[in-house]
Amino acid sequence: MTFYKRIKEQFTKEVFSRFPATFIFMPLAIISTFANKYYNYLDLSKFFIYAMIISITIHLFIYKKNISIPFKIIIWVLGFITIFLSNYFHDTQYFYWLSLLLFLSFSSFLMKKTSNIEILNFNLFCLYAISFAFFSSVILYIGVLSIYSTVKYLFDIKILTDNILKDIATITFLGLFPILFLNKIIKSDFDYKEKINEHFYSVILKYILSPLVFVYTIILYIYFAKITILQELPKGNLALIICIFFTIVILVKSLLTGLAKHNKLTNFILRFSTYFSIIPIIFLSISIYTRVSQYGITSSRYVLIACAIWFIYLLIYELIYKQFNIKNALISLFIITLFSGLTPFNAHYISVYSQADRLKNIFIKNDMYINSKVIPAKKELPGKQRIEITSIINYLENSIKGREELKKLLKIEINTNFYNNVFKHLNIEYTTKYTIKQRKYLTGFKLNDIAINSKNYNYSFSIFFSDSMKKAYYGNKYFTYWLEKYSILNLKIENKLFQLDLRHILEKLKKEKIKVIDKTNYKKMVFKIKHKNLIIKLFIKDIYFSNKDNKIEIYSANGLLLFNIENRK
Structure with missing residues (x-):
């Protein structure tokens, strides 16, 4: 009963008064999910979830700040505009999700002087609140599942179907989860300015994460020396490895700002990590340039480019101001993710344009693009180029924007016999790394x-x-x-x-x-x-x-x- 009593305590008047808009969008998200499931109406639940997150961030932003009503209205309008725009960028909505979560991480500190420790404590507290809300929701759902299974087995009630469990899960995670999270949030104004002394926190940072960064750095520098001496090109996934390295470094530096006592290794990382990041940044740029020049931009390479821009900006900022600023890091990443998801220069559009241009260059190289028009191949192309053409066409065909660019380049209709029409038009056999080696059973x-x-x-x-x-x-x-x-x-x-x-x-x-x-x-x-x-x-x-x-x-x-x-x- 103690658990259920604690759950009941979460439903306070303050949580409803502090976040009124959130409790408008919450039932709308649940209703929309059911309307789509049972009546096949258009599913708008994700847009209401977006609105829930935006309403939370806006309430955190305006809380205890002397902000005029017109300015508040502008903020709300801008929030809804981003939701509206997200509907037109299906393939980059993961960037929009990330930007909303990032906005949540710093919104309460905008237009306010803050220190690293305050922002760090706020985000650690948010992680605790999310964990509490999640595990409480899971425990409640498991309890309901146990009761459901028992009743169904003992009494063989036919009306109990698995759909009921899915409906309960929807209500639990779209209804109870946000309430539990918000109730934790309102219990503090997040004016924490004290360093963290917890033993567990200190052990994780001093003896696990910091040594990991140190070893990671040594391994990278040994590899950089190897390819420099042997004059080799970087391996294909080096950019990803370096991005993971920088992500860990930024995370560790953020956490170290909250540590009360440091050892020699943590002091070394805080003082010199900026300088030993310069060489990896250079090799990251070389690695990305090498892959893009060979294979063009894809969505995954766009992410690497966006990360590289963020790392370079943070490096320059630290070199100028001689300090690491968590708020600056979060805001800059928020701007990059929003730009990457909701602008004409988003990840998907840029990757489609790049791959279409790459395909055009292959046609030009093989005398298949004359007078601004693609013509059939006059001779059989090498297997490697057929694979490359097939791969690009598959990539472009997999999205609305890609099909539009393909249609514009080839100047043919894209219909139900897509592959037959395209490859017949090009006089090229559909070829993959498997089909070029393996025989077809149905010959x-x-x-x-x-x-x-x-x-x-x-x-x-x-x-x-x-x-x-x-x-x-x-x-x-x-x-x-x-x-x-x-x-x-x-x-x-x-x-x-x-x-x-x-x-x-x-x-x-x-x-x-x-x-x-x-x-x-x-x-x-x-x-x-x-x-x-x-x-x-x-x-x-x-x-x-x-x-x-x-x-x-x-x-x-x-x-x-x-x-x-x-x-x-």
């Missing part, structure tokens, strides 16, 4: 005169399955598809997962000695699935595989996907 296709019945299907897609997850858009939603465990084809549509065992299909075809798919047997490769209001038809056109240890391993497959959502509102 012959006579499908040009076969029309797949698309009646009663609203959506159709030509898709290529591999071990990497891809997504395709229908309206303002998308579905994902991927190949798993060298066998299982996965389709996730409308939050429902459908699986097809390609290995089993292949073994069946081998037993029947089928090597050619034509109008006499193509129906063996057509699979229909119906689940509630969702109807799916999948036509497998091709499968690439090899025999490994007397076991079939499937690397990729081509197919045509048709589906329809009935009674959609």
Whole structure:
């Protein structure tokens, strides 16, 4: 009963009065989730969750500050504008999520003189509040789950379904979790200015994290010396390794500002980490430049570039002001993430433009781009270049913006027979690192005169399955598809997962000695699935595989996907 009594104590009047807007968006997020689940209405829950976080940060920002009403209105309007913009940048919403969490970490210290220790203590307290809220919610949910399982087993009540558990989880984590977190937040004004003396905190910093930074630095400098002496190019993932290094350094320096007593190693890191960061910054820049010049910008490389800009800014700031400032680090990272997610220069757009330009340069190199127009290849291209072209086209095809740029470059219509049209237009065979080495089991296709019945299907897609997850858009939603465990084809549509065992299909075809798919047997490769209001038809056109240890391993497959959502509102 003590636990439930403590839960009850969290529902105080103060938490509702301090964060009134949050308690407007909270039920809206829950209602939106249920409306989408049971009535197929457009799911707006994530936007209400965004609004919840923004409302918390704004309340923390204006609390105990003499701010005019017009200025408060401007802040609210700007917050809602960012939510509105996030709807148009589907592929970079993870940046927006991060920017909101960063804003939460420093919003209460804006327009206010603060020290590193105050901001550090606030964020440590927030982590404690989040942990308390999360574990309390999990414990409560486990308790409900136990009661549910017991009642269902003992009384065999049919109306109890797993959907009830999902609904309870939604209410718990969208309702109870925020209340528990906010109730912890209001109990302090975060005017902590004392250093931290806790033994555990001191041990972690002095004897684990600080030595880790020291060893990490030595390893990097040894590698830098090696490639300099041998005049080698940096390895491909060096940029990622250096970014991890700098992230750990910044985290350790932030935590060290709150330490009451230091040893020689922690003092050394605080005094000299700025200077021993210069060489890694140089090699980070070289490594990123090398990869980008070879393969263009992708979303992951954009993240590395953004991190490098942040590290360089912090380095310059410390060299000028001779101090590390947590507030400055958080605000600068917030600006970078917001820029990377909600501007025309966001990670996705820049990566699409870069890959489209890279594809264009390959065409120019192979005399396939003449008079501002892409023409078919006059001769068979080397396997490496076919793989490169296929990889870029796959990357661009996986998003709305990418398809737009591909259509603009190739000047052809992008329709349901996407891959057939594109590669036929280019006179290039679809090639991957697997297909160039592995033979195709289904060696012959006579499908040009076969029309797949698309009646009663609203959506159709030509898709290529591999071990990497891809997504395709229908309206303002998308579905994902991927190949798993060298066998299982996965389709996730409308939050429902459908699986097809390609290995089993292949073994069946081998037993029947089928090597050619034509109008006499193509129906063996057509699979229909119906689940509630969702109807799916999948036509497998091709499968690439090899025999490994007397076991079939499937690397990729081509197919045509048709589906329809009935009674959609």
